[in-house]
Amino acid sequence: xxxxxxxxxxxxxxxxxxxxxxxxxxxxxxxxxxxxxxxxxxxxxxxxxxxxxxxxxxxxxxxxxxxxxxxxxxxxxxxxxxxxxxxxxxxxxxxxxxxxxxxxxxxxxxxxxxxxxxxxxxxxxxxxxxxxxxxxxxxxxxxxxxxxxxxxxxxxxxxxxxxxxxxxxxxxxxxxxxxxxxxxxxxxxxxxxxxxxxxxxxxxxxxxxxxxxxxxxxxxxxxxxxxxxxxxxxxxxxxxxxxxxxxxxxxxxxxxxxxxxxxxxxxxxxxxxxxxxxxxxxxxxxxxxxxxxxxxxxxxxxxxxxxxxxxxxxxxxxxxxxxxxxxxxxxxxxxxxxxxxxxxxxxxxxxxxxxxxxxxxxxxxxxxxxxxxxxxxxxxxxxxxxxxxxxxxxxxxxxxxxxxxxxxxxxxxxxxxxxxxxxxxxxxxxxxx
Amino acid sequence: xxxxxxxxxxxxxxxxxxxxxxxxxxxxxxxxxxxxxxxxxxxxxxxxxxxxxxxxxxxxxxxxxxxxxxxxxxxxxxxxxxxxxxxxxxxxxxxxxxxxxxxxxxxxxxxxxxxxxxxxxxxxxxxxxxxxxxxxxxxxxxxxxxxxxxxxxxxxxxxxxxxxxxxxxxxxxxxxxxxxxxxxxxxxxxxxxxxxxxxxxxxxxxxxxxxxxxxxxxxxxxxxxxxxxxxxxxxxxxxxxxxxxxxxxxxxxxxxxxxxxxxxxxxxxxxxxxxxxxxxxxxxxxxxxxxxxxxxxxxxxxxxxxxxxxxxxxxxxxx
Ligand SMILES: [Zn+2]
Numbered sequence: 010x011x012x013x014x015x016x017x018x019x020x021x022x023x024x025x026x027x028x029x030x031x032x033x034x035x036x037x038x039x040x041x042x043x044x045x046x047x048x049x050x051x052x053x054x055x056x057x058x059x060x061x062x063x064x065x066x067x068x069x070x071x072x073x074x075x076x077x078x079x080x081x082x083x084x085x086x087x088x089x090x091x092x093x094x095x096x097x098x099x100x101x102x103x104x105x106x107x108x109x110x111x112x113x114x115x116x117x118x119x120x121x122x123x124x125x126x127x128x129x130x131x132x133x134x135x136x137x138x139x140x141x142x143x144x145x146x147x148x149x150x151x152x153x154x155x156x157x158x159x160x161x162x163x164x165x166x167x168x169x170x171x172x173x174x175x176x177x178x179x180x181x182x183x184x185x186x187x188x189x190x191x192x193x194x195x196x197x198x199x200x201x202x203x204x205x206x207x208x209x210x211x212x213x214x215x216x217x218x219x220x221x222x223x224x225x226x227x228x229x230x231x232x233x234x235x236x237x238x239x240x241x242x243x244x245x246x247x248x249x250x251x252x253x254x255x256x257x258x259x260x261x262x263x264x265x266x267x268x269x270x271x272x273x274x275x276x277x278x279x280x281x282x283x284x285x286x287x288x289x290x291x292x293x294x295x296x297x298x299x300x301x302x303x304x305x306x307x308x309x310x311x312x313x314x315x316x317x318x319x320x321x322x323x324x325x326x327x328x329x330x331x332x333x334x335x336x337x338x339x340x341x342x343x344x345x346x347x348x349x350x351x352x353x354x355x356x357x358x359x360x361x362x363x364x365x366x367x368x369x370x371x372x373x374x375x376x377x378x379x380x381x382x383x384x385x386x387x388x389x390x391x392x393x394x395x396x397x398x399x400x401x402x403x404x405x406x407x408x409x410x411x412x413x414x415x416x417x418x419x420x421x422x423x424x425x426x427x428x429x430x431x432x433x434x435x436x437x438x439x440x441x442x
Numbered sequence: 443x444x445x446x447x448x449x450x451x452x453x454x455x456x457x458x459x460x461x462x463x464x465x466x467x468x469x470x471x472x473x474x475x476x477x478x479x480x481x482x483x484x485x486x487x488x489x490x491x492x493x494x495x496x497x498x499x500x501x502x503x504x505x506x507x508x509x510x511x512x513x514x515x516x517x518x519x520x521x522x523x524x525x526x527x528x529x530x531x532x533x534x535x536x537x538x539x540x541x542x543x544x545x546x547x548x549x550x551x552x553x554x555x556x557x558x559x560x561x562x563x564x565x566x567x568x569x570x571x572x573x574x575x576x577x578x579x580x581x582x583x584x585x586x587x588x589x590x591x592x593x594x595x596x597x598x599x600x601x602x603x604x605x606x607x608x609x610x611x612x613x614x615x616x617x618x619x620x621x622x623x624x625x626x627x628x629x630x631x632x633x634x635x636x637x638x639x640x641x642x643x644x645x646x647x648x649x650x651x652x653x654x655x656x657x658x659x660x661x662x663x664x665x666x667x668x669x670x671x672x673x674x675x676x677x678x679x680x681x682x683x684x685x686x687x688x689x690x691x692x693x694x695x696x697x698x699x700x701x702x703x704x705x706x707x708x709x710x711x712x713x714x715x716x717x718x719x720x721x722x723x724x725x726x727x728x729x730x731x732x733x734x735x736x737x738x739x740x741x742x743x744x745x746x747x748x749x750x751x752x753x754x755x756x757x758x759x760x761x
Contacts, residue, residue: 213576283556329554
């Protein structure tokens, strides 16, 4: 029996109920017990004074790479969950491109157990679409879902075979899980290390054209239409993709999409000094793409923000651009980056951002949480939207340091993160009393 | 006094027109050194230079080596095969090792774009790019500029067209920067598979037919066509390439004026260039090779802190 917890005096934002008012939030037995102004603290309750802060559903990240099993020196489920908690996330979905690949019920069960053992942010496994992510034979979706998988994806690799993608979308319908695809037409993208455009021409680096993504986005939309399956498009990066998704949604096709904080805020100009922290896949695109992605996130054409947290060894990025691996970490900077660049610049309202980072991703992946409705699981974040802080890679909790936001001053961060009513992260000295 | 070129020379994109002119002017007195019976000046005596070639390149390496030796530097050649080692890791470790050995200068050729800057940012020694990936080959463009200036007495106002595989060419990129900065008009000619669309945003004229390029230009700089491009599907065949884009005598004879013909070498005779053109009266291909040594002497001399006005004196020191 844990003590009840009262979050007192905050601005409570619950996008799913269109709720945005000053109120107290009472948490009891791991659930939201009440949300109301002027709630008294029950006997023995812990009280946190969160005046001046925002109380929201815990953030949800449907796209992270936690590297366990296989690369535990770079990240583990526990260190990843710790970083996620610090970033305000109460739930994350771990991609299956581990070593060995998470493509069966035993591997899925391992992640569920490691997550429970860590006892921090919930880590939901995503199973592989194909055995070994080899793009040939379907993995056992049913058994993986039985063991705790919430989606399937071959992320890290695109699904090359349209036939495989079709059968995955059809087969996934039985289990009501999304099929998440990394959209990249392999022959067009082959050998590319950054966005194809003027900057790649100047730098003499092989480009990845926007069409490499858009061809697969459109293919997946057509297959979702054909099958009635739910396709989730990972890390959308181009304005062309945005238009395709917009039209698909207008036609009622079951498509959801995510965008990363870095694709919302950085362009291919970040590659100009051959900074390998600007090397990611999909690559950073152009200003017009960034503008389209922002608008799409606002309009709900893109459902959610996902970090694509991709840790790499501290020296892996110490290489020539061609030789460095793709990807950056993002769990601890995601909220701060998007809040600073989009909310404070007037692109999104704070409730919109919270929706795109909690209720919408939870809905897309059918996860619990994402709401402060009484009776719901008490996955909650208290956001300090005023504090300015500087991104110092050395003090991040992730086991890796590969962030392009090093040295950036951000406004806003998680002050308190709750998972099932348990405090998994709390900034010292604030906001308690 | 700060070094006139900064610490490293990794490309021409970030050099000012004055810096480029300074290198060309400094090369002038060094040209003569190579014409002397004793081809040596003491300008870099006691300096150690490592020629670090991660990619085979006989001609550029030899040119740098001659330049270094004629400046009396102590040189060491290191050749590493890019495929035999993990390129990235080696580069970091190489940088650390060079730093530990207190080398004065490093000349680097590397298959990865940005490798020269990568090294320059990690060691105190001066770094000179001898070509990095598809990025830049600054000393090649400098020697091209010097050769054009020798031949035409100026660069500003000339129309210079780069012909061929611009997409994969570091020579092309460095030439575009250098020529534009010195006031030349730059054209590029080749099939769209080998010329990136965005190149036009750099302010160059785009020609899709070699006949139009020839009619327009004063100078043709014919790029080497790597034969592997055909295998990678950029062009259907070498024969067709020569037929459509080859710089032939017949095509040049239709030109309104005699065109200066350049090629960074090594040439594929009968692929991108007709032998009769390469060996013809308007070819300055061998002058380019000669100028390569002088330009590289100038670059090394200036990076080592040599003062431009003393280049003449340095030369006289050998007398
Ligand atoms: Zn991906």
